[in-house]
Amino acid sequence: MEVTGVSHRFGDRRVLNGVDLTLEEHRVAVIGSNGSGKSTFARLLNGLLVPTEGRVEVDGLDTREQGKAVRRRVGFVFQDPDVQIIMPTVAEDVAFGLKHRGVARDEVAERVTATLAAYGLEEFRDHPAHLLSGGQKQLLAIAAVLVLEPAHVVFDEPTTLLDLRNRRLVTRLIQDLPQRVVVVSHDLELVADFDRVILFEGGRVVADGPAAETIATYVAMHPPL
């Protein structure tokens, strides 16, 4: 992923300012204060947003010109699974994206079964999705993205709404993903062993490096009250 000369404005408000980054590590995290521009940055990576200035490219595809192709390559998991779960049952929700892409019926059934097994959701196959627990919903939202086999996955605060057990479950799941992963998070434990951690402040990158160094910079910027 190449982010070149990117600034982004909502109306008069500039929320990203002169961001230049090449993301090629397996696992990259973005941390920073509330309102520092992290979610906006994450949304630029799969073309959910197009920058008001500059360019974002994924595997050579420009999000401005080839948004649809970019979204096929980059899965996006929202913080709140309720915005992502759209079908009545768990299996239907996982099948939805595959059907939408015209995958043959038998293959949809096979991939849905394999995915539900991989994420421990088999027993909830025909369960109403809205009755799942918060953690199970997050797993379902992740499963529904991963079944589409994206090359990259962007997570926007995937553990924020989870209890300790589910936080550990999702942390492990993200650790084990073979895909390239970009995670926006306030959960410093989740990102502690990432290959690279980038710190945003006021819409700019203020630290970028190994997890321990960037996290130490962030903590030092916010001494105890």
Ligand SMILES: Nc1ncnc2c1ncn2[C@@H]1O[C@H](COP(=O)(O)OP(=O)(O)OP(=O)(O)O)[C@@H](O)[C@H]1O
């Ligand atoms: N659609 C929008 N329209 C107008 N302003 C927006 C929009 N989305 C975000 N903003 C503003 O942009 C700024 C950056 O928001 P963003 O969500 O990117 O920050 P963040 O670092 O992810 O914050 P948090 O940690 O609180 O989730 C905020 O001041 C926010 O109010």
